[in-house]
Amino acid sequence: MRRPTAALCILASGLALAACSRVDNSAGTPTTYVDPSSAGPVRGVGIESQDIISMTDQMMRDMLTEPRLANAATPPHVIVDSEYFQNESSSRLNKNSITDRLRVSLNRASQGRMTFVGRNYADMVAKERDLKRQGIVDKATLPGARAQKGGDYRLGGRITSLDSRDPRTGTMQRYNQIIFEMVDLETAEIIWSGIYEFAKSAQDDIIYR
Amino acid sequence: MREGSRWRFRLAVLGLAALTTGCVAQREQELKVDNGAALAYLEDKPPELQRHFYIAMAQGQRNRVLNDMRLGLASFALGRTDLAEQLFDDALGGIEAVYANNETALAARQLFVKELTKDFKGEPYERVMAYYYRGLLYMGRGEYDTARASFKGGMLQDAFAEEEQNRADFALMPYLQGWASRCMGNPSLAEEDFKEFHEAKGTASLPGLKDNVLVLVETGSAPVKFATAESAGGKPRFLKMRRASATETAWISWAAPAPSQPPAQSKAKPDKKDKDRDQALQQPTGKHGADAMLIEDIFHQAATRGGREFDALLDGKAQFKSVTNTVGNAAIVGAVVAGSVAARSNNKETQRDAAIATGALALVALAAKVTANAVEAEADTRYWDNLPDRVYGLPLSLPDSVHSVMVEFKSASGEPLRTREVTIKRAGRCGLAWVRGETAIPFSARAPYSAPTDQMSQPVHLPTTQSLKPATPDPANGDKKE
Numbered sequence: 001m002r003r004p005t006a007a008l009c010i011l012a013s014g015l016a017l018a019a020c021s022r023v024d025n026s027a028g029t030p031t032t033y034v035d036p037s038s039a040g041p042v043r044g045v046g047i048e049s050q051d052i053i054s055m056t057d058q059m060m061r062d063m064l065t066e067p068r069l070a071n072a073a074t075p076p077h078v079i080v081d082s083e084y085f086q087n088e089s090s091s092r093l094n095k096n097s098i099t100d101r102l103r104v105s106l107n108r109a110s111q112g113r114m115t116f117v118g119r120n121y122a123d124m125v126a127k128e129r130d131l132k133r134q135g136i137v138d139k140a141t142l143p144g145a146r147a148q149k150g151g152d153y154r155l156g157g158r159i160t161s162l163d164s165r166d167p168r169t170g171t172m173q174r175y176n177q178i179i180f181e182m183v184d185l186e187t188a189e190i191i192w193s194g195i196y197e198f199a200k201s202a203q204d205d206i207i208y209r
Numbered sequence: 210m211r212e213g214s215r216w217r218f219r220l221a222v223l224g225l226a227a228l229t230t231g232c233v234a235q236r237e238q239e240l241k242v243d244n245g246a247a248l249a250y251l252e253d254k255p256p257e258l259q260r261h262f263y264i265a266m267a268q269g270q271r272n273r274v275l276n277d278m279r280l281g282l283a284s285f286a287l288g289r290t291d292l293a294e295q296l297f298d299d300a301l302g303g304i305e306a307v308y309a310n311n312e313t314a315l316a317a318r319q320l321f322v323k324e325l326t327k328d329f330k331g332e333p334y335e336r337v338m339a340y341y342y343r344g345l346l347y348m349g350r351g352e353y354d355t356a357r358a359s360f361k362g363g364m365l366q367d368a369f370a371e372e373e374q375n376r377a378d379f380a381l382m383p384y385l386q387g388w389a390s391r392c393m394g395n396p397s398l399a400e401e402d403f404k405e406f407h408e409a410k411g412t413a414s415l416p417g418l419k420d421n422v423l424v425l426v427e428t429g430s431a432p433v434k435f436a437t438a439e440s441a442g443g444k445p446r447f448l449k450m451r452r453a454s455a456t457e458t459a460w461i462s463w464a465a466p467a468p469s470q471p472p473a474q475s476k477a478k479p480d481k482k483d484k485d486r487d488q489a490l491q492q493p494t495g496k497h498g499a500d501a502m503l504i505e506d507i508f509h510q511a512a513t514r515g516g517r518e519f520d521a522l523l524d525g526k527a528q529f530k531s532v533t534n535t536v537g538n539a540a541i542v543g544a545v546v547a548g549s550v551a552a553r554s555n556n557k558e559t560q561r562d563a564a565i566a567t568g569a570l571a572l573v574a575l576a577a578k579v580t581a582n583a584v585e586a587e588a589d590t591r592y593w594d595n596l597p598d599r600v601y602g603l604p605l606s607l608p609d610s611v612h613s614v615m616v617e618f619k620s621a622s623g624e625p626l627r628t629r630e631v632t633i634k635r636a637g638r639c640g641l642a643w644v645r646g647e648t649a650i651p652f653s654a655r656a657p658y659s660a661p662t663d664q665m666s667q668p669v670h671l672p673t674t675q676s677l678k679p680a681t682p683d684p685a686n687g688d689k690k691e
Contacts, residue, residue, distance in 0.1 A: 044305040087354040088398060090361035092301070092343070095354075165368035167376060172365070202307040207327050 045174040045200040046091035047159070055196035056101040059180050060109055066192040069153070069182065070113045078182070079117045079151040080106065089161035089176060098178070099155065117149045153182045153191065170208075173201040237326060237661050239267035244672035251671070255287050260654040260669040272659045274303040275329040278339050278593050279651050286649035290346055297343040303328065304336050304366070325589040325658065332448070334432070334511040335593045336366040337379050344385060345425070345643060351636030353393035357402075360386045364405075367510070378513075380410035381505035381600055388416060388423055388604070392639035413502065416604035422633055422640040424461050424605065426501050426616055429454035429598025430647055432511040433657075434590040438524075447520045447588040450512040454598045456621040457646055461603050462498035463614040501601035501616075508598055520588070530581050537577030544570035591658045595651045609635065618646045 036049040064070045069078070080103035082095035107116050118125075125148055131137045132144075162175040175197070182192040247263055254262045258280060265276035281296030330336065340363025347356035364382035387402035403415050416423070432450045544567050551563030605614075612633055618626040631644040654669045 044307055046305065086393070086395075087358050088395075090358055090365060092347075092355055092358045092362060163365050165365065167368060172368075204307055207324065208330050 045172055045202050047089075047093055047176055047178075051176070051198060052098055052101060055178055056098060056105055058196060059102055059194045060105040062194045063106060063182070063192060064109060064113075066182075068191050070110060072113075075113055075115045076152040077115045077117050077149050078106075079119045079154040079185075081120050081155065083119070084154065084156040084183075085159075086157070087159045089159045090163055090174070091159070091161060091176065093159075095159075102155070102180075115149070117151050119151065122148060151185050154185055156181045156183050169203060170206070171201060171203045173199060175199040237271070237323075239264070239660055239664055240269055242266045242672075244676045247672050248674065254292070255284065255289055257287065257650055258283055259671055261651060263669060263671055264654040268655075268659060270328060271326070272329055272591070272656065274300045274331060274339075275591055275593065275656050275659060277303070278331065278335065279595050279656055281339075282342055282593075282595055283650045285342055285346065286645060290349060293342070294346050297339060297346065300339050301343060301362075304330050304339060305362075323587065323589070325587075325591055327589065329589075329591055331593060332434075332511065333366045333514055334379075334507060335596070337363040337382065337510070338507070338593065338596055339363075340366065341381060341385070344389070345641065348389060348392070348639070348641050349634055349636060353389040353637065353639070357386050357389035357393070357398075360389065378409045379505065379510055380406055380413070383409060384504055384602065388639070391416065391420075392637060394638065410504075413504075417606060419606040420604035421638060422605045422607045422611075422614075422635075422642060424501065424603045424614055424616070424631070424642045424644075426459040426461070426601040426603075426618075426644055426646070427597035427599070428457035428459065428601065428618060428646040431592065431594050431596035432508040432598070434511075434588075434592040436588040436590050447524070448590070450508065452508045452512075452598065454647075457599070457626065458503075458619045458621070458623075459501040459601045459603075459646075460498060460617040460619060461501055461605075461614050462496065462617070463605070463607065463611055464496055465607060465611050499603055501603040503599060504602045505600045506598070507596060507600065533577050533581040537574045537581060540570045540574035540577060544574055589658075591656055594653075594657050595649050597645060597647070607633070607640070614642055616644050 037053045038050055039048070069076060080099055082099040085095050085099055087093065087095055103116060106114065128137075129148075132139055157178065157180045159176070159178045161177070164173045165171070176199070177195065177197045180194040180196075181190045183190055242263065247266060250266060251259050251262055261276070261280055261283070265272070265280060268276060277296045277300035281293045281300060284290075284296060285293035331339070340359050344356040344359035344363070347353070347359055360382045364377060364379055364386070367379040367382070368377050383402050383405035387399045387406055390396070390399035390402050406415070407413070430453045433453045435449055435451065436447060437449045438447055547563045547566040547570055551560050551567055554560050554563060613630050614633065615628060615630055617628045620626055627646065629644050629646075631642040633640040633642045653665075655665055658665075
């Protein structure tokens, strides 16, 4: 009697304890720095930090090989911002994160071979110029300019995506295409183009399908 | 049975019975929130939602997306767009994260763990609506391309319906994509988007080329989820929906200095409703009005998803539960028979053997019943409870001098229910007027089924600054100041 009863008790207890199987309610993970140029622990199929770093680096290198941009006798005035950079994809993103990184990288790498015009700061500059000209503030140290700088070239571009879903497996795939173009602001000639494309695929856990 | 054995047997039975109770996974429980952290967190939150935000803190990661969505919507309705943006961004971050090799996801698949222990991501209709509200917030800022991306992202969430005709048919999304494309000055893209809208919603009318204000009216309350076990077309379905509110319609009126233009694009064969609308738009009195068009029935979207892949796992759990229960019943019958043999027999050896058999079968029955009882085959019924039932829309061509429109909510029989004045928020080329028939502030601080039953009805006591102060020493108890 003793052995079978004990064995059955253990078996039943085990089953009952398994019934109360608890999901770990961990306290969390302390903040850790993640390399933005590599895939982090949370991933999706959209445009992520490593994609932005990779694409802007590639575009910067490519742009610096264009003689009209990087080897002109007089450094051209270029405007690199998101004003004419359209997002037609299904990824919600702040386009400035792409154009800002591109501008900063280009500015540092070009070492004076291009002059960057901060058109997004035009309002700020105009206000200060007005204050100086009205005599409300002094003329500061730099010589006065007749007008703010105009642009020779301006960045344009488009982000597009193509999404596909397999309802049978729950697999999703997104092809992302980002094009960058430098446009002559007098003639509308596109003097440089670059393209960056990648596709990502993922399948969510069955509990979400 | 000897006396010692009997006691061991009784203890084992008692222990097992105790173990069957209170099998609420720890992850379901609300955590104790630090008062200081809660006060700091609640400082900039709307007073109407402080209890809700406090509960969101206590419920943590498991309900993060759910609480973000309901509080994001409530914040949006209260005009706290900055907060709403943060909450929806966080919710969409959770929705878009791919759960692969995730521990909580793995655990939720286990036999003895409830589906609702998983991190909430919502059913497709809920996910789509999170993208919808985020898109409206982008539109409010004049970021029409990102708004379009959000609506497009939402449409993709609707791609997994069981039946093909119900896949990617969330017409509200392509309609708003098209509207956003127009507002960003891209007519060719708008044309593509409206084509997609027509694929989802037949020949419904489109905004006119001169329309520059979109009025969106949300009526009714959220579809309600409930757990059930039924087979539809051979496939098991464990999650079902029911409509929670009656049909309402919306009549929109405005005062304009000049009559508005009728829509330039409309469906090939206009029906009576469209003619009425056109006539109403052209009234020369300066007071204009039109019926809003039903763009989306949220309940319909929720109810036509069909069976989920996960339902097959729940079905497996349910079958295991049923078989184990049957084994338990058979063992009980066996134990009763063996017990009666032991009682009737005069032979001591037979009595002993029958008693052993009775005990063994009783334990098997108990173990089987405990196991069957512990199998968690119920679907997760947590839901976004402040969603609307339907979304109506009316695109209008209104001059900048028109700052608001009046929205009259009507019953299905045409009885007026309530009237709201809605401000038009203009950004860039377009304006948006958004209104709800019912409050967006959830009645309960907790989303339905977001906590164990005993916690669901517990009152929420917000911490006060007093609760942070250290206890004052009581001289009567001999406490002395240093």
